[in-house]
Amino acid sequence: MTGPVLEVRDLQVQIHSRRGVVRAVDGVSLEVPRGGAVGLVGESGSGKSMTLRSILGVLPPEAKITAGQVLLDGTDLVPLPTSALNRIRGPKLAMIFQEPMSALNPVMRVGWQIAEGPQVHLGFSRSRAAERAVELMYRVGIPDPERRFKAYPHEFSGGMRQRVMIAIALSCEPEVILCDEPTTALDVTIQDQILRLLAQLCQESGVSLLFVTHDLPVVAQLCQELAVMYGGQLVERGPVADVFSQPSHPYTLGLLRSAPDVEEVRDSLVPIPGSPPSLISPPAGCRFHPRCAFAEADCRQTVPPLRLLSSGRATACLHHERCLESARAEAAR
Amino acid sequence: MSATTALVTVPAEHAARRKAQWYRVPALMAGLTLLVIILFMVIGAPLLTSHNPDVQDLNAILGGPSSQHLLGTDQLGRDTWSRLLYGGRVDLQVAFIAVLFPFVLGTVLGSLAGYFGGWADLIIMRVVDIVVAFPFYVLIIALVFVLGPGESSIYIAITAVGWVSYARIVRGEILIAKRQEYVLAAQSGGLSHLRIMGRHLLPNVITQGIIYAMSDIVQDILAIVTLSYLGLGIQPPTPDWGTMIANGQNFLTTHWELTTIPGLAVVVTGLALSLIGDGLADLLRPGQS
Amino acid sequence: MTFVGRRLLLLVPVAIGVTIIVFFMIHLIPGDPARTILGIHATPKAVALLHQQWGLNRPLASQYWLFVDRLLHGNLGQSLYYSQPAGGLIWGRLPATLWLIVYTAVLSIVISVPLAMLAATRKNGVRDHVVRVVPLLGLGMPPFWVGLLLQYALALTLHIFPVTGYGSGIGGHVRSMFLPSLTVAVGLSPVVIRSLRASMLSVLGADYITTARSKGVPGRRLFVRHVLRNAIIPAVTVLGINIGFLIGGTLIVENVFALPGIGSLMIQSIFNRDFPVVQGVTLIFGVLVVLVNLLTDVAYATLDPRVRFDR
Numbered sequence: 001m002t003g004p005v006l007e008v009r010d011l012q013v014q015i016h017s018r019r020g021v022v023r024a025v026d027g028v029s030l031e032v033p034r035g036g037a038v039g040l041v042g043e044s045g046s047g048k049s050m051t052l053r054s055i056l057g058v059l060p061p062e063a064k065i066t067a068g069q070v071l072l073d074g075t076d077l078v079p080l081p082t083s084a085l086n087r088i089r090g091p092k093l094a095m096i097f098q099e100p101m102s103a104l105n106p107v108m109r110v111g112w113q114i115a116e117g118p119q120v121h122l123g124f125s126r127s128r129a130a131e132r133a134v135e136l137m138y139r140v141g142i143p144d145p146e147r148r149f150k151a152y153p154h155e156f157s158g159g160m161r162q163r164v165m166i167a168i169a170l171s172c173e174p175e176v177i178l179c180d181e182p183t184t185a186l187d188v189t190i191q192d193q194i195l196r197l198l199a200q201l202c203q204e205s206g207v208s209l210l211f212v213t214h215d216l217p218v219v220a221q222l223c224q225e226l227a228v229m230y231g232g233q234l235v236e237r238g239p240v241a242d243v244f245s246q247p248s249h250p251y252t253l254g255l256l257r258s259a260p261d262v263e264e265v266r267d268s269l270v271p272i273p274g275s276p277p278s279l280i281s282p283p284a285g286c287r288f289h290p291r292c293a294f295a296e297a298d299c300r301q302t303v304p305p306l307r308l309l310s311s312g313r314a315t316a317c318l319h320h321e322r323c324l325e326s327a328r329a330e331a332a333r
Numbered sequence: 334m335s336a337t338t339a340l341v342t343v344p345a346e347h348a349a350r351r352k353a354q355w356y357r358v359p360a361l362m363a364g365l366t367l368l369v370i371i372l373f374m375v376i377g378a379p380l381l382t383s384h385n386p387d388v389q390d391l392n393a394i395l396g397g398p399s400s401q402h403l404l405g406t407d408q409l410g411r412d413t414w415s416r417l418l419y420g421g422r423v424d425l426q427v428a429f430i431a432v433l434f435p436f437v438l439g440t441v442l443g444s445l446a447g448y449f450g451g452w453a454d455l456i457i458m459r460v461v462d463i464v465v466a467f468p469f470y471v472l473i474i475a476l477v478f479v480l481g482p483g484e485s486s487i488y489i490a491i492t493a494v495g496w497v498s499y500a501r502i503v504r505g506e507i508l509i510a511k512r513q514e515y516v517l518a519a520q521s522g523g524l525s526h527l528r529i530m531g532r533h534l535l536p537n538v539i540t541q542g543i544i545y546a547m548s549d550i551v552q553d554i555l556a557i558v559t560l561s562y563l564g565l566g567i568q569p570p571t572p573d574w575g576t577m578i579a580n581g582q583n584f585l586t587t588h589w590e591l592t593t594i595p596g597l598a599v600v601v602t603g604l605a606l607s608l609i610g611d612g613l614a615d616l617l618r619p620g621q622s
Numbered sequence: 623m624t625f626v627g628r629r630l631l632l633l634v635p636v637a638i639g640v641t642i643i644v645f646f647m648i649h650l651i652p653g654d655p656a657r658t659i660l661g662i663h664a665t666p667k668a669v670a671l672l673h674q675q676w677g678l679n680r681p682l683a684s685q686y687w688l689f690v691d692r693l694l695h696g697n698l699g700q701s702l703y704y705s706q707p708a709g710g711l712i713w714g715r716l717p718a719t720l721w722l723i724v725y726t727a728v729l730s731i732v733i734s735v736p737l738a739m740l741a742a743t744r745k746n747g748v749r750d751h752v753v754r755v756v757p758l759l760g761l762g763m764p765p766f767w768v769g770l771l772l773q774y775a776l777a778l779t780l781h782i783f784p785v786t787g788y789g790s791g792i793g794g795h796v797r798s799m800f801l802p803s804l805t806v807a808v809g810l811s812p813v814v815i816r817s818l819r820a821s822m823l824s825v826l827g828a829d830y831i832t833t834a835r836s837k838g839v840p841g842r843r844l845f846v847r848h849v850l851r852n853a854i855i856p857a858v859t860v861l862g863i864n865i866g867f868l869i870g871g872t873l874i875v876e877n878v879f880a881l882p883g884i885g886s887l888m889i890q891s892i893f894n895r896d897f898p899v900v901q902g903v904t905l906i907f908g909v910l911v912v913l914v915n916l917l918t919d920v921a922y923a924t925l926d927p928r929v930r931f932d933r
Binding site for chain 1: 829830832834836837838839841848851852855925926927928
Binding site: 459460462463464465466467468469470471472474475476478479480481548551554555558559562563565575578582585586589592593596599600601602603604606607608611 | 632635636639640642643647648650651652758759761762763764765766767770771773774778779866867869870871873874877888889892900903904907908911912915
């Protein structure tokens with residue numbers, strides 16, 4: 001089969017709160033190629049987690065998908081009822097979360113939490129599922145799996161718990177694993193281990209990853225492609241190396257400048273001035289323009305669409321060449 | 334003590350005091366309105382009925398509702414409506430007074446235990462554990478038995494048993510409050526413990542006690558009515574709801590209203606107070622989403 | 623020291639305290655306890671005999687020792703009314719009360735869980751508000767009144783259940799004890815519903831439920847294995863706190879339904895001025911509460927693995 005395994009088209013998610021309607025995700029489209037890893041980057045409140053959750057259909061009760069499609073192997077998941085979605089969650093699509101302590105059931109033994117998927121979806125017997133769980137624990141690098149099977153989440157360290165989450169995600173051999181900032185809550189050294197594990201699993205089994213994070217170096221380590229979100233919208237897309245060396249949106253440029261870079265030594269970190277936009281009444285036109293150094297009159301008027309630059313690259317900035325210039329000038333220094 | 338949730342209450346968030354919006358909480362308004370109506374009816378009893386609740390009229394026993402007797406008469410010809418009103422006076426009066434003593438005693442002991450900690454805390458809390466080991470009604474009834482039936486026994490028994498809940502609540506609140514900055518400031522300013530407890534800690538801490546007191550009044554009303562039903566509480570001929578229910582028992586199949594009506598009075602009063610308590614709790618703990 | 627072990631240790635001072643309070647009851651009686659109990663017509667001889675039996679002449683401490691010593695030998699004193707050992711009387715009537723307690727707990731759970739579930743899954747809806755307000759009525763209902771009404775409605779009028787009595791055999795017990803248990807459950811359920819609803823709401827919003835949903839765990843399994851299993855923990859604690867109410871409620875209800883339990887024994891003995899029995903029953907009630915609290919703690923530790931391990 002060819003074509004992307006997962007495709008999101010013009011997704012819109014709205015949240016009804018007391019203060020108004022929050023447009024958490026406003027027309028986002030992206031693709032995850034088979035066997036590839038795509039990073040979804042943005043600051044908190046940019047809508048990246050919401051996007052992920054809408055793919056799986058596990059939004060909080062106040063949030064609803066109001067438009068768009070989510071195509072998994074060509075099938076649209078948005079109109080599916082929960083019973084049908086439940087058959088997909090696990091065998092086709094899985095998710096790992098940011099806070100493994102609160103994301104694991106505190107009163108259920110870890111082994112059985114891993115075994116639950118195969119029991120429910122693959123019809124495994126208890127003993128078969130338990131065996132499978134032990135295999136998985138071994139595969140994700142949990143030492144002494146037979147004994148640890150019976151342990152409870154609070155007996156594990158943060159990094160180990162995240163490995164358990166990964167084991168759960170792998171348990172029914174899904175095609176895509178959605179990762180919601182799984183390394184954010186971990187120590188840097190543990191982060192590295194988990195990322196290597198994910199990369200290894202990706203290569204070995206060919207599972208695709210959609211990896212949400214606000215941390216650029218992490219994306220560099222793990223993903224081939226990257227999409228940048230701001231204010232509920234997608235503002236840039238492309239292969240990681242290209243986007244890093246030639247950012248074509250001022251927000252991406254800002255992110256690169258404000259993040260410590262493993263490879264280059266920067267003289268100073270430059271934070272992006274201003275604060276994230278309100279998603280209830282966003283700025284007119286380009287949502288980034290209040291904070292943008294290159295903003296001009298036309299930026300304030302219409303919302304710039306995401307335009308293809310070359311194959312694989314897209315940007316939502318009307319003046320992306322100036323951005324590119326600025327990045328090159330800096331690199332030359 | 335009796336069924337209550339206050340023992341599992343989360344300590345109040347001191348920053349969130351929205352007193353200005355109290356009239357917006359529906360439970361609180363409904364409860365207050367109901368309570369005001371009830372209080373008006375029992376306090377204004379002489380205005381609402383011309384009958385004397387104690388007067389017997391053996392020619393008119395067990396009569397149904399009539400123009401003479403709004404709700405009928407009981408087995409001794411006494412007017413039910415006036416007995417209901419005057420009985421309410423007695424029951425509510427005793428209950429409202431009875432709730433004060435445990436409140437005060439419990440708050441004082443709880444403050445001492447929470448503020449000073451150490452031996453005071455250890456001893457007071459052990460006593461609390463011991464008292465709590467007995468079911469509420471068992472202790473109350475045993476105490477009233479031992480002291481002899483009557484109003485003063487009710488006060489003593491309820492005080493002796495009821496203070497524990499307040500002690501626990503206040504102690505819990507103080508344990509948290511005393512770590513706050515303003516207490517440390519007061520202590521380093523050389524204020525005496527008494528002053529700190531009385532002026533600074535207590536006003537903040539007492540709100541949970543007041544919320545609990547609402548459900549406590551309900552429990553006290555139930556206790557008084559139960560004791561009277563058993564003949565150990567308010568003694569005849571003073572009218573009271575419990576005795577009315579007891580008297581009506583024998584006529585359950587023929588005149589069930591004699592038993593039902595006083596009970597309904599208790600339920601409605603309990604509802605009013607519970608709504609107030611719930612409303613206050615909602616107000617002082619913004620837990621709405 | 624395990625969790626349960628520590629709990630047991632804490633019970634010792636409480637147990638001692640319980641005996642002290644019960645012992646002291648006799649000294650709260652105004653005037654001469656013996657004379658007050660025996661009444662106006664007591665002969666000096668009878669009064670003196672009682673003084674000797676109860677050791678009222680001795681100093682307080684030795685009286686207490688006498689009391690505890692007798693207790694440890696299972697001697698709860700002699701019933702004045704029945705001229706039998708009080709202990710035997712109480713023991714014989716314990717089964718009925720235990721039935722009532724267990725039956726009430728079961729009924730409370732059966733009533734509360736579905737209602738709490740209803741309220742929690744339709745938060746702030748009409749059903750939620752109804753489930754929150756109606757129990758407030760239950761809180762204000764005097765147990766004996768509820769009992770009387772149930773008797774009237776379901777027993778006297780509709781003849782579905784017997785009016786009073788314990789019945790014979792398991793089937794008979796189940797039928798006869800239904801109304802009394804329901805009476806107490808009506809008072810207990812409001813509290814259990816409120817706390818179950820709150821804990822269900824908090825569990826429903828927890829991250830691990832999102833994880834379970836994302837695993838594709840279907841509705842019923844999700845609810846039982848993940849939601850209920852976690853929500854029940856704080857509810858057990860609340861049930862435990864209100865055990866006093868549960869056990870105390872048996873007192874009056876046994877009276878209304880003429881059940882041969884220790885509660886009705888206590889009330890009868892009060893009217894018979896049978897002090898030793900009253901004292902004995904009070905003590906047994908205290909012991910019952912302490913035991914049930916211990917059971918609740920054990921249940922809590924069994925349900926919540928985080929507590930079991932000494933950290």
